[in-house]
Amino acid sequence: AIDGARLLGRIRRLGTVGALPGGGVCRLALGDADRAGRDLLVRWMEELGLAVSVDAIGNIWGIRAGREDGPPVMLGSHIDSVATGGLYDGALGVLAGLEVCAALDDAGRVTRRPLAVAAFTNEEGARFAPDMMGSGVHQGALDLEEMLAVVGIDGAVLGAELDRIGYRGAVPVRSLTPAAFLELHVEQGPVLEREGLRIGAVTGVQGISWTEFTLHGQSNHAGTTPMAMRRDAGCAAARIALEARAIADDLGPPQVATVGVTELSPGLVNVVPERAKLTVDLRNTDDAVLKAAEARLMAAAEAHAAAEGCRLESRRLARFAPVEFDAALVARVEAAAAARGLPARRMPSGAGHDAQMFAPNCPTAMIFVPSAGGISHNIAEHTGADDLVAGAGVLLDVALELLEA
Amino acid sequence: AIDGARLLGRIRRLGTVGALPGGGVCRLALGDADRAGRDLLVRWMEELGLAVSVDAIGNIWGIRAGREDGPPVMLGSHIDSVATGGLYDGALGVLAGLEVCAALDDAGRVTRRPLAVAAFTNEEGARFAPDMMGSGVHQGALDLEEMLAVVGIDGAVLGAELDRIGYRGAVPVRSLTPAAFLELHVEQGPVLEREGLRIGAVTGVQGISWTEFTLHGQSNHAGTTPMAMRRDAGCAAARIALEARAIADDLGPPQVATVGVTELSPGLVNVVPERAKLTVDLRNTDDAVLKAAEARLMAAAEAHAAAEGCRLESRRLARFAPVEFDAALVARVEAAAAARGLPARRMPSGAGHDAQMFAPNCPTAMIFVPSAGGISHNIAEHTGADDLVAGAGVLLDVALELLEA
Ligand SMILES: NC(=O)NCCC(=O)O
Numbered sequence A, B: 001a002i003d004g005a006r007l008l009g010r011i012r013r014l015g016t017v018g019a020l021p022g023g024g025v026c027r028l029a030l031g032d033a034d035r036a037g038r039d040l041l042v043r044w045m046e047e048l049g050l051a052v053s054v055d056a057i058g059n060i061w062g063i064r065a066g067r068e069d070g071p072p073v074m075l076g077s078h079i080d081s082v083a084t085g086g087l088y089d090g091a092l093g094v095l096a097g098l099e100v101c102a103a104l105d106d107a108g109r110v111t112r113r114p115l116a117v118a119a120f121t122n123e124e125g126a127r128f129a130p131d132m133m134g135s136g137v138h139q140g141a142l143d144l145e146e147m148l149a150v151v152g153i154d155g156a157v158l159g160a161e162l163d164r165i166g167y168r169g170a171v172p173v174r175s176l177t178p179a180a181f182l183e184l185h186v187e188q189g190p191v192l193e194r195e196g197l198r199i200g201a202v203t204g205v206q207g208i209s210w211t212e213f214t215l216h217g218q219s220n221h222a223g224t225t226p227m228a229m230r231r232d233a234g235c236a237a238a239r240i241a242l243e244a245r246a247i248a249d250d251l252g253p254p255q256v257a258t259v260g261v262t263e264l265s266p267g268l269v270n271v272v273p274e275r276a277k278l279t280v281d282l283r284n285t286d287d288a289v290l291k292a293a294e295a296r297l298m299a300a301a302e303a304h305a306a307a308e309g310c311r312l313e314s315r316r317l318a319r320f321a322p323v324e325f326d327a328a329l330v331a332r333v334e335a336a337a338a339a340r341g342l343p344a345r346r347m348p349s350g351a352g353h354d355a356q357m358f359a360p361n362c363p364t365a366m367i368f369v370p371s372a373g374g375i376s377h378n379i380a381e382h383t384g385a386d387d388l389v390a391g392a393g394v395l396l397d398v399a400l401e402l403l404e405a
């Protein structure tokens, strides 16, 4: 059985690594706080007697041996965060995996299959794009060499940062396909809380499209330059940002659109900006609609840049098609929740998750627990202790079935 | 007579201080390059035998004695720049002042009144708002203690930076009202070039209004947060930016509006921004129209913030009413140009200038020379050598009249 105090203790302890003054954490991928979190995780894995591996993109997993050899059942998520992250996003899935190991140890239980608990590099994609990078490379959807060369928002190169923090491991990527993959995660949205449910049986993940636009105009004097002579990169960027919002408004749910980054250069009060950078994050469960949204955005970006006399550059930062999880495994999640007296809701995930990179290669599913107020990627992210423990219990039950199957 | 080679040599030499790789300079006020430029200027003043003073806000002036005591005729401008500044903005007026001294020395000429050449602190306002700070404090329009406490875009405090670079002088501010003030400057706009003229007789400066808006929303997950639940500070900021553009478009020339700064926090691709900062620079020659523009902007900012569920903060960074220069002195500039065979155009200034801070207190005027392509606050800012020398010639002629009057 799950030891709630032990699970919560580990979540709180990991939450002290990269802790922010007002609460929450900043453990941007491959920064110093991420390293400290990794060190703590590896120590915990070793204390639990797991055999720890680190692969060439810095993914960490620990294996608890089974009665038989063969591919393990893997429970995994991530411990990196956005710059204003909560305590549960990612950490819950990894630490609940450790708690499953500990609970099996408590019961003196040796399972048929081996059990692996994994933490994947840079799931957030906040410092280095794309997101789900470690799991993507692990499962062959992303190219290792390309990812090692990615330049972060602070100019750092991913491979060099892996070396710097000592987590460029010796194990080759794509070396392991688990027998099945399970991820417990906070919902990060409002649905479960609104419906008064404790467990979500996640059916899949919506498609994700990230584009970075750079506009090149002409810097000039704010007081002397007639409006008609301006090539204002910032103005074109604002128009593209509002087009993104209009796309989401026009298409309606589940389409979402977010401009998280806008940077002007030189960025001075009395200088018409010569350069502007913005990112647009578009998501939809329906890939055809997502493609239409992307096309409309690109056409609008070109038109607004041209109207302002700016040159437009665009760069795809991430593109993942919608993913469906294994129907049988989703049903098992539902059944396990029901067996604990917890009605579950089938729902797609709005956020990207490491699980989606495993879905094409092995039976995969996810378990959601509620996020208070639907808030995530915010230091106020919160999930009640009972919900956390309930989710870990369902994870344990489904994992056990898979471990003995 | 003006020695063109000597004037151009000093401009080029000062242009090596804070030089940028692609051309132009970055001498943001009170930074290391500004200090180096000040050191060079003081050396040149001393070589010309001027008596150098530095006041409590860091303004520098050098005085060439006259036959009589009494208030000097002052020729001044600034040597600070924006981050992507040209070689002529400000530097021309100061170095042409030195050239007038040198020309008088060449001729062995002692004038009736003393001649002062001045460089004022932080005319640009790019690092520390407001602009025209040194001349404003010098002439009593801005409060010294308030200005010493201003925090710059990099978090530095103005008074501490003055101390750091060694230019918090002993001379009290408001210690000198000149007999007259003259400033030679590049136009920074397209008018003179378009009309094929070499000299502008500046009639005044349009009103300047700078406002900083900060929007406080809620950071949240880009994938999971339904559009209807968002409080996206960046989206509200984009709407305010486009409202500023619409105000300028609707009012028509001479109204201009510029959003030079837009900053999102945390500024990550998959996080709805919780905070956005933007600046709006509004200008008009007619203060009533400028006030109407300000009122429309503020009302729109409040409405857009409210519609997005964001809290709005606003802060006035600068506000200067339109200024008219001395009609008799403007006529002298025109006459001096005509006497050199240079038809001059009467025109208002789109940019703010140190001269405007003197206009309420003594006869004041300005001389403009053309800016190639109307480009300024850009490293490509350029004015032809003949134009620079012609402008300095008119400055010399008008200064001589005033020095003997
Ligand atoms: N779960 C989660 O927050 N993933 C980050 C990737 C994304 O969905 O933007």
Ligand SMILES: NC(=O)NCCC(=O)O
Binding pocket: A221, A222, A223, A270, B089, B123, B124, B125, B131, B132, B188, B350, B351, B352, B353
């Ligand atoms: N001349 C000039 O560029 N002044 C800077 C102040 C402003 O007009 O923005």
